[in-house]
Amino acid sequence: MKATKIASIPIADHKIQPASRTQRPFLRKLNKYKWLLIMTLPGIIYLFINNYIPMYGIILAFKNYNYVDGIWGSPWAGFDNFKFLFQSPDAYIITRNTVLYNVAFISINLVLSLLVALLMNEIKDKVISRFYQSTFLLPHIISMVIVAYLVYSFLNVENGLVNRLLALFHIDPIAWYSNPDYWPYILIIVNAWKGVGYSAIIYFAAIIGIDKEYYEAATIDGASKWKQMTRITLPLIAPVITTLTLLAVSGILRSDFGLFYQVPMNSGALLPTTNTIDTFVYRAMIQLGDIGMSSAAGVYQSAVCFVLILGANLAVRKINKQNSLF
Amino acid sequence: MKQSRLYTVSIHSFFWLFTLASLLPFLFIFIISISSESSINAKGYSFFPSGISFAAYKFLFYDFTEILKAYGVTIFCTILGVILCLFITTLLAYPLSRMELPFRSSISFYIFFTMLFSGGMVPWYLTFTNIIPLKNTLLAMVIPGMLLSAFNVLLMRSFFMNSIPDSVVESAAIDGATEFKIFYKIIIPLSLPIIATIGLFSTLGFWNDWYNCMLFIDNPDLYNIQYLMTKSLTNIQFLLMKSNQSNQVGDILATMPTETVRMALAIIGLAPLLFAYPFFQKYYISGITTGAVKG
Numbered sequence: 001m002k003a004t005k006i007a008s009i010p011i012a013d014h015k016i017q018p019a020s021r022t023q024r025p026f027l028r029k030l031n032k033y034k035w036l037l038i039m040t041l042p043g044i045i046y047l048f049i050n051n052y053i054p055m056y057g058i059i060l061a062f063k064n065y066n067y068v069d070g071i072w073g074s075p076w077a078g079f080d081n082f083k084f085l086f087q088s089p090d091a092y093i094i095t096r097n098t099v100l101y102n103v104a105f106i107s108i109n110l111v112l113s114l115l116v117a118l119l120m121n122e123i124k125d126k127v128i129s130r131f132y133q134s135t136f137l138l139p140h141i142i143s144m145v146i147v148a149y150l151v152y153s154f155l156n157v158e159n160g161l162v163n164r165l166l167a168l169f170h171i172d173p174i175a176w177y178s179n180p181d182y183w184p185y186i187l188i189i190v191n192a193w194k195g196v197g198y199s200a201i202i203y204f205a206a207i208i209g210i211d212k213e214y215y216e217a218a219t220i221d222g223a224s225k226w227k228q229m230t231r232i233t234l235p236l237i238a239p240v241i242t243t244l245t246l247l248a249v250s251g252i253l254r255s256d257f258g259l260f261y262q263v264p265m266n267s268g269a270l271l272p273t274t275n276t277i278d279t280f281v282y283r284a285m286i287q288l289g290d291i292g293m294s295s296a297a298g299v300y301q302s303a304v305c306f307v308l309i310l311g312a313n314l315a316v317r318k319i320n321k322q323n324s325l326f
Numbered sequence: 327m328k329q330s331r332l333y334t335v336s337i338h339s340f341f342w343l344f345t346l347a348s349l350l351p352f353l354f355i356f357i358i359s360i361s362s363e364s365s366i367n368a369k370g371y372s373f374f375p376s377g378i379s380f381a382a383y384k385f386l387f388y389d390f391t392e393i394l395k396a397y398g399v400t401i402f403c404t405i406l407g408v409i410l411c412l413f414i415t416t417l418l419a420y421p422l423s424r425m426e427l428p429f430r431s432s433i434s435f436y437i438f439f440t441m442l443f444s445g446g447m448v449p450w451y452l453t454f455t456n457i458i459p460l461k462n463t464l465l466a467m468v469i470p471g472m473l474l475s476a477f478n479v480l481l482m483r484s485f486f487m488n489s490i491p492d493s494v495v496e497s498a499a500i501d502g503a504t505e506f507k508i509f510y511k512i513i514i515p516l517s518l519p520i521i522a523t524i525g526l527f528s529t530l531g532f533w534n535d536w537y538n539c540m541l542f543i544d545n546p547d548l549y550n551i552q553y554l555m556t557k558s559l560t561n562i563q564f565l566l567m568k569s570n571q572s573n574q575v576g577d578i579l580a581t582m583p584t585e586t587v588r589m590a591l592a593i594i595g596l597a598p599l600l601f602a603y604p605f606f607q608k609y610y611i612s613g614i615t616t617g618a619v620k621g
Contacts, residue, residue: 026428029428030428033421033424033426033427033428033505035504035505035506036420036421036424036427036505037421037427037428037429039417039418039420039421039505039506039509040417040418040421040422040433042413042414042417042418043414043415043417043418043437043474043479044418044433044436046414046473046474047436047437047440047474047476049453049457049458050450050453050469050470050471050473050474051440051444051445052440053445053449053453053457054444054445054446054449054450054453055443055444055445055449056445056449057445057446057448057449057450057452057453058445058446058449060448060449060452070456071452071456116344119337119340119341120341122333122337123337123338123341130608132341132344132345133611134603134604134607134608134611135344135345135348135349136344136345136348137607137610137611138348138349138352138603139348141530141534141599141603141610142534142596142599143533143534143535143536143552144536145534145536145552145553145555145556145559145595146555146592146595146596148556148559149355149555149559149588149589149592150351150352150354150355152559153351153354153355153358153371153589154351154354156371158370159366159370159371159585160370160371161354161370161371161372161373163370164369164370164371164372193347193348197348198614201611201614201615202614202615205614205615225333257537258536258537262536262556265559265560266560278447281446281447281448282447285447285448285451286541291448291452294447294448295446295448295449297446298445298446298447298448298449299446301446302443302444302445302446305443306442306443309442310442326438
């Protein structure tokens with residue numbers, strides 16, 4: 001005890017001196033790196049305006065916004081906007097739609113794109129494999145506007161291909177754009193058409209990264225193709241699958257605005273099955289001018305997503321630290 | 327090991343089905359756009375029209391100014407946007423790749439946090455209409471939400487860290503090069519692949535944008551091509567009403583091959599991307615795969 005006490009005095013003494021000196025090396029370091037720090041400024045300022053000011057704007061959800069008083073002057077509303085939102089039937093419908101569509105999109109796209117990626121690995125001809133990859137990716141690079149045109153060419157009531165084909169079987173034409181019942185299927189198909197190629201290529205890239213020796217050894221041991229896929233390929237790309245699925249799951253309250261707004265052509269009759277949180281926020285803000293409720297819905301979405309992504313990350317860290325996102 | 331023939335054939339037929347599914351819709355709208363009106367009246371939209379007619383294209387080219395104007399807006403915003411995006415992203419990503427940078431972890435967190443949390447669309451919209459009044463300006467289709475993605479910054483930062491050896495920077499610093507000089511004489515030339523990749527992503531982002539145009543632009547003269555197409559899908563007459571200098575709109579409307587004009591417009595809006603795609607698809611694919619490897 002005594003010895004440590006004595007020993008600690010000079011150490012403490014020692015600490016004071018460098019402390020006063022570290023100030024200057026720090027400033028010197030700052031000076032040395034000032035140009036590098038200045039280089040980051042445009043980006044930092046941009047993120048401040050584009051991301052951080054809107055984060056502060058969350059207070060809008062707790063205010064009774066009016067254009068005259070502006071963001072700062074408008075009176076506080078407490079949780080009234082949220083109360084109003086959750087008492088309306090919309091809150092349930094948009095949450096249900098967003099979550100269910102995401103569940104369907106995530107699972108269907110996962111299965112399809114893994115299937116494509118696994119089979120693509122069986123194609124030995126590089127040129128042909130390239131050709132397939134670039135055609136599957138084509139739907140991904142076009143805008144949702146074009147997708148809406150493509151869907152329209154199939155679903156137009158009078159002239160659309162689907163109704164004309166139905167007519168061949170003497171089935172009455174279906175008014176696709178005014179009957180909400182069909183839209184879950186339509187949107188799932190459209191989303192898969194647009195997205196499967198993209199994720200398949202990511203999985204395929206992960207698959208080609210696998211060491212070929214595993215397969216050679218397995219072939220020598222007489223493992224079938226199926227065994228090789230399920231016992232080598234899938235386990236080895238599991239980290240990529242986990243990461244991508246996790247990211248998708250944590251965005252379960254987010255939706256692709258274009259898919260739900262453009263493809264149903266903003267048709268009011270389809271809202272029961274096509275309205276998601278994002279389209280709701282847009283319509284409440286632009287068409288109804290209800291700033292309070294639309295920002296309340298936005299906060300609800302952001303807050304849940306934030307909790308989900310932290311939770312999902314924590315869960316994965318528990319299972320396997322390497323797979324975690326951060 | 328020899329693969330059985332049936333196995334190979336079934337895999338290829340699976341892929342051919344997929345290929346057809348990816349390509350046929352595009353072919354379909356093209357065929358509709360050149361179908362004759364009588365064919366559409368009789369058979370509807372069909373892969374095998376009974377007559378061919380270029381009336382729709384003639385109609386669109388007759389008064390092409392609206393489409394050209396919209397293309398002008400798109401091209402201007404894309405060029406300006408991509409330049410600014412690359413400028414800001416590279417300048418932000420490079421310093422973060424230097425381990426000894428002061429405040430490095432704070433800045434990284436500042437960037438990363440924007441991926442986790444957002445204020446939502448409403449305050450974002452009000453920021454760019456009230457605080458920074460961009461409504462009905464071309465910059466509204468360049469600045470809000472499109473200039474910098476945290477993901478791209480992280481992607482580029484890891485490229486700098488993995489592909490450029492520290493010794494390169496150190497030796498240049500010993501030779502007395504300033505940080506800016508190191509950046510544009512050494513770092514930029516060594517990072518052209520990642521710059522091209524992010525430039526390509528961002529080009530597609532600006533080219534395909536209609537969301538910002540829908541939110542911030544009320545003036546039809548500033549519509550970009552994607553939003554012009556959006557408007558025309560629900561209401562093809564929109565294209566005419568926009569350019570109704572003439573008082574014979576009624577006449578033109580009566581003669582307009584409505585159904586085919588719509589699809590011809592889609593083809594005109596899609597054409598540049600389709601023609602460019604074979605040339606950039608290779609870079610695009612390698613771009614997504616490098617992005618994915620990082621996660």
